[in-house]
Each structure stands twice: as structure tokens, then as C-alpha cells.
Amino acid sequence: MSQTQAFSDDFFSAMLPEMLLFVGLIALIIIPNLGKGTFRIPGTQIRLPWFLGGQRFALTSNPRLPAWIATITLAGAFAAVADSLNGGVDALTVVSSSTDSAKELLEVNGFSRVFELIFFGALALASFSSMNRLKVEGTGGKLSEDQLYNNRRQADFYILMLTCGLGMSVVALAQDLFVLFIGLELASFSTYVLVAFMKESKAGSEAGMKYFIVGSVASGVGLYGLSMLYLWAGSLQFSVLAEAFAVSGTEALPLIGIGFVLVGFGFKVSAAPFHFAAPDAYAGASSPVAGVLATASKAMGMVGLIRMLLIVAAPESSEGSAVWLVCIGALAALTMTWGNIAALGSTNPKRMLAYSSVAHAGYMLAGLTAVGAWTWDPSFAGKEGEAALLVMTALLFHMLVLVAFKLGAFLVLSILESDGDSSRLSSLGGLAKREPLLAFAMFIFMISLAGVPPMAGFLSKLMVIMGIVNVGVGAGATSLGELHWVWWLALLMVLNSAISVFYYLRVAVVMFFEDPEEGREGALPSGWQVRTSIFICVVATIMLGVFGDSVLEMCRTAAESLTTKW
Template sequence: MEQVEPFAEGFVLALAPEFVLVIGLFTLMIVPNMGNAKFRIPLTQIRLPWFFGGKRGKLDSDPRLPGLFATVFFTIAFGLTATSFVNGMVKTQIVTPSGTPMLQIDEFSRMFELIFFGALALASAASVNRLPATGRSDRSLNGLYNNRRQVDFYILLMTTGLGMAFVALAQDLFMLFIGLELASFSTYVLVSFMKESKEGTEAGMKYFIVGSVASGVGLYGLSLLYLWSGSLQFADLSVAFAANGMEPLPLIALGMLLVGFGFKVSAAPFHFAAPDAYAGATAPVAGVLATASKAMGVLGLLRILLVIASPEATDGSAVWLVALGVLSVITMTWGNLAALGSTNPKRMLAYSSVAHAGYMLAAITAIGALNWEDGHIDMSNDAALVVVTALIFHLTVLVCFKLGAFLVLSLLESEKGGHTLESLGGLAKRD
């Protein structure tokens, strides 16, 4: 495995997809704001072109421009990530000058990045000129079609992608939490982006409050793990768990981290802000929450439960297996039952996403239950590989069919429809 220090030779190449998103962020900040502005040299009457601000041209004031830029950069990042599989994956660690691993590029992390970038690229393309979430009068929504307003929307989408990439590559809990919060705060604003509507504002506030509480609980659990082990590195925490077994302090810490990531995957009972968030957000944003954001939460749980917390237990299984198994049963059952009584399509899909979270939690439980050998979870055997592959396949299919459903709703919303199940009647016969 290669080790590269920040800004050393090979650093930019190793993180090429992430740097594409950074370039995309700067492009979105600069290009749509270019104009014919001039500045005056102090103490003179000489004015020189500034090209930033002032009256803009027809191209850089086009409301479709930010969406097209974002879609292109997400597609390039997706292509670079996919190319790394074709050309042969070189496992690379980004390390500090002292040799401490911060990020790791391998097949597992890149596979999740494909899910993130693919979902965000589709959501970005679908949002071009289709930001309204409800069929209100054009006057109340004119601000959404302002070019600079749309720039903010796509900048938030790209910062969400960067945060998710950090979660995929992280090799310690601190980096994982930084990536999680970068993506989370961006999604809080995206959910409430429809500030002209009561539903959008209410959904954003609920999602922010519940998400902030969940993040605070998870951060406290992270601090307890550091207090217990003296390190946040995945490798060091795994050694500490294997050496000390499951003591009360790390058990409490794991429970708190489970609360934080339970909110991200919309697992019951941490899901109660999800239906309102999905219903109040634009359909493409709701699609991102149902796919990419959920994949990020599942990845965090895989890192914590299967890489870190696999100590020897007296009954031959990890202590979190029973808790996670019960949580998965409750989540998949409640999600499906609640969806039956929903009349709003996005709310129904939100409860469907809750049920899918239960299926994925069951897969994580199965990995721990079926692959327990000699006091630890053996991730190198065939059974573990099959379940993890199935889980990633499920997430990939989820992006296709769940995001596809939200994109159809996005098209209907642009035509002032699709807000009730009754309005979908006869959809196949419409022009």
C-alpha cells in the first residue's frame, strides 16, 4: 500500500475526483458572477476591467448555467472514480507527516463514492429549472429562478458530495465526523431551500433540529471513545476493543454513535423528521436524502460496527448484534406499515426508505452473526464478502429506482401536480 503525505507527489492524483469537486465549487462561485464591472485606481480617474460583478452577460446570467456546471463536474468525478477500477486500483493512504493515516483510497471506498457521485449527478441534472417543490404561483417563486439563487443550491450539492467523499475515505472517527457534518449541514439547507413555502421552512427546521441533536449525541459518543482508548484511529480502536472487551464506557459510546448514524439512515425510532423533510424538500433533494445520504449512514455503521467494535463476547457474538437486529426488525416493519397510510407520494417514499434502512441494518447484523470466528468478525472470508457485496448492490439499485421515482415526481411538480396519490392516476395516458 502506498503512503502519500498531503501535497506531496501523487497527492492530487490520488484524490482526483475530490479535487474535481473543489474546482467545481470555485467555478460555481466565479463564473456566474462575472460581469462588466470596473474598478478605479485610487487617486486617479483610471478605470480598469474587473470582470467580477456589475452587469452580466446573457450566458453567465442564464439560470440553467449553475445546474449544467454542477452536473458536468459530478459526472467527471464519477468518471474518474470509475476509471480507477478499470486501470487497476492502487491502494493509497493519505498520512500525516508523522505517518498517521487520515484517508484511504481502495475499492471499498471508491465503490461508495460511485454511489454518492452518481446520485448527486442525477439530482443536479434533474434540478435544472425545476427547483419549486409545490405548484404555487410564479410570483411567489420567481426568486428561485434567479441565477445567483441557483448557484447557492448547486454549491450546497457539491459540498454535500465532498462531505460524503470524506466519509468514504476516512480512516479515523474525527475525519469521518468532519465529512458527516459537512454533508449534513449542506443537506439541512437544501431541505429548507424552498423558504417561500411553509412546508419547506418547517421541514428544514425539523430536519435541522433533529439532525443537530443526533450529531451532538454521536459526537459525545466519539469523545467517550477517545477518553477510553486515547485514539480515534480505526486500527487503534479495533485493537483496544479486542484487548479490553466490551466495557461499559465504550458500550455507551457505541450506543450514542448508533443514534447519530441511525438518524442518517432513517432507522426507527430516529426517523420521525424524515417524512416531513422529504415532503417539504424539492423532489431531487428528497431523492438525495433517500439514496446518497442513506448510503453515507450505512457506510458509517459498517466502519464503526465491523471495523472497530468486533470484540470477543462470552456467547460468541458481538454485543451489538441483538440491539441492531431488533432495530432492523422494528425499522422495516414500521416503515412498510406507515407507508400504507400515506397519501403524499414523497411521504410514502420516505417511509419506504425507512423500510429499506431496516433491510440494510439486517444485512449488517448478518455479517456479524455469520462471520464470527475466534473472537472477531472475519471480513476476509467468503460469507462476509457475499453479504457486503449484496449490501452495496442493494444501495446501487436503490439509487436507480428510488431516485428515479423522485425524478418523476420532480417532473410532475414542475407541471403543478404529483402532490397526492390520486393525482398520479392515469399517468401513463398523459401527454
């Protein structure tokens, strides 16, 4: 593993995606302001054009321009990540100085790259489809002040999209809890505003406010935990903390500290009982933003959990099992069951998807429990790490494919939102008659979420179950009593999948069977961008389910690079 310092050559080549985002961000701030502005040299009549301000050019005054800049930037970052994953990632650690006491700040490896793929993919699709979601009030010269202000919002929205991406990738790269926290807050604050950005309904600002308050409380609790960990170990470096945990991790102070930190991340992955703000936030946000919350933001929370639990709070020796195992196991069981049961009763499709996202968080937590159990449960002491690797691969793959169908489902709702409303199940009514291909896409997303083969959702859920069972079976359990308790999490997971079929199918039934609402029989609002995004999601959902082998291999390499311990 090579090391480098910030702003060296290696740093720039490894951080290409982040640099692209940075450039895009600057461009997004400057370009929409370019105009015929001139600068008069004092004392003369010579006016030098300096392009800032003044009458804007036709191109730069186009309200669609920020969307294009953001989309191209994010897509470019996505391509850069994909390209570097394609050739096998050389791990590179960014350190603070060249001395021995240098602190590790960021680390680029396959693991963080896969997460960047998830973040940028989701954000690129969301910003591309937001072009049809955020209304543009006229283009051209003569616009009222209100219209101009409204068009200005476009730039703000996409700037937040980019900062969100930047923050998320910092979380994935961080090797220091403090750096991680900065990234987390950058991304969180962007999402708080993005949620409140929907001005069409009052629900938007309420949702943003609620999300902000609950989120900042969660962050505050997490920060408090961080301070405890710092007090205890004297550093927030992962490596230092991990060593300290290995020696005296069962002391009260670090345990309380890590408990608090878990609350912070638990909110981000919307694990029960920290999920209460999520349904409101999703329902109030515009659909593409809600899609980002359900995929990229959740993946960001998972990175935090994985780092904290598997790297930091894991005892080196196999003597004491990691204390958090039972905790997370119980949390997983609670989260998936609560999410599914709450989704059964929700009649707002966005709230339903929010609860389904809670349920998916439960599945991921169950996978995380299995990794922990395999690595640190005393009953598996001395076993090789293949089983844990399989679960980790499954988790990465699950988060990756989730972008395709979960975001896709939100994008379909986004079109309905532009049509007027998507807050009732009946707003989906007659979709099959209004636009058959869209109904087909929604159906694919729903059955993929439910885990029906041959969609990607089935393969990923199967992988997670397989990984958990692998740990549960251990090596040579021959009776039910000899199975490790995580096997029961797998059973709970399949039963929950069965429950979830009900509310996913209900959507299909409404789309294909019921008539459209009064006055909504006509064609849906046009917009090729969002439809292109949905098309990409459908293709990815099917292709990753049927020909996902190479992506699986990629996730495996990524999982291997998380730590060499397995």
C-alpha cells in the same frame, strides 16, 4: 498498501474526484459573478478590467449556468471515480506525517470508491434534473430585484449540492472518526438547507427546520459518543479504536459511547426508531433533493455504520461475540416492519417512498447483522470469510442500484411537482394517459422497489437475502433448529417484500386506472433534463438487473478491499 501525505503528487491523483468537486465549487462561486467590472488605478483614469462585479455578461448572468457547472462537475467526478474503479483501485492511505506515529486520515480503496460512485451518481442526476425543478424567473437584462434574488438562489442551491458531495466523499474516505464526523456534518448541513430550499410551499421550511433540529440532536448525541470513545481510547483513529476494542471492548464506557454513535448514524440511514423526521423531510423537500436523501445520504449513513460496527467495534478474538449483533438485528427487524406498515397507510407518494426507504434501511441493517454474525458469532468461529464477503457485496450492490430506481421514482414525482402538486396519491392519476412513457418508467421503478424480476431491485434484494441465508445456513445446518437466527431475518425480509408490493402496486393502479385530478388533464411541464435523467435511471434499472454481472464483480472487489480479514 502505499502511504502518502496530504498535497503530494499521489494525493492529487488519487483525490482527483474530490479535487474536481473543489474546483467546481470555486467556479460556482466565482463564475456567476463575472462581469464587466473594472478597477481604476488610484490617481489615474486608467481602468483595468478585472471581471468581478459590474454589469454581468450574458453567459454569466444566465440563471441556468450554476446548474450546468454543478452537473458537469459531478458528472466529471463520477467519471473519474468510474475510471479509477475500472482499472482496479490501488489502495492509498493519506497520513498526517511521514513519521511512524503518523495518523491515518483518509484511505482511497475500492470500497470508498464505490460509495463515491453512489454519491456522485445520485447528486449528478439530482442536480441535472433540478434544472427543471427550480423555477427561473426570466433571463436577460431587465429583471426586477425579486427576480434577480430568485435567480441568485440557483447558485446557492448548486453550491450546496457540491458541498454535500464533498462531505459525503470525506465520510467514505475517512480513517479517523473525527475526520468522518467533519465530513458527515458538512454533508448534513448541506442537506438541511437543501430540504428547506423549496419555497413554493410552507412545508419546505417546516421540513427543513424539523430535519435540522432532529438531525442536529442526533449529531450531538453521536458527538457525545465520540467524546466518550476518545476519553476511553485516547484517540479517534479507527486502527487504534479497533485495537482497544479487541482488548477491552466490553467495558461500559466504550459500549455506551458506541451506542450513542449508532444513534447518529441510525438517523442518517433513517432506521426506526430514529426515522421520524425522514417522512416529513422527504415530503417537504423538492423531489430531487428527497431522492438524494433516500439514496446518497442513506449510503453515507451506511458507510458510518459499516466502519463503526465492522471495523471499530469488532473484537479481534472470536471468544466474545460482538455485543451489538443482537441490537442491530432487532433494529433491522423493527425498521423493515415499521417502514412497510407505515408505508401501507400513507397516501402521499413522497411519504410512501420515505417509508419504503426506511424499509430498505431495515434490509441493509439485516445484511449488516449477517456480516457481523458470520465474523464474530462464536458458533461460526474458525470459518472462512466467503459468506460475509457475499453479504457485503450484496449490500454495496443494493445501495448502488437503489440510486437508479429510488431516485428515478423521485424524479418522476418531481415532474408532477412542477405540474402543481405531488402530495396526494391522486396526483399520479391518469399519468398513463398524460404521458405514457413516464408512467411506464414509474411502473418499472415501483416493481423494482418491490423486488420483482428482472429488475435490478430484484437482483440486489435477492443478493442480500442470499447473503443472509448463506450465513444462516452456516456450514451444514441440517434442520430448522440448526439454522443461525439471522435466517429468520431473511424470512422477515421476504414477508416484508410481499407486504410492500401492495403500496407499490397501488401507485401503478392509480397511474393506469384512475382519471387525472380536476384541471390536470393536460400535458405535463416540459423539461428534457429531468426526462433524460429518468431515462438513464430506467435503463440502469433494467440493465443492472439483467446484465449486472460486471457491476457485481466490482462490488465484490470493493467489499474485499474493506478489510483483509475476510
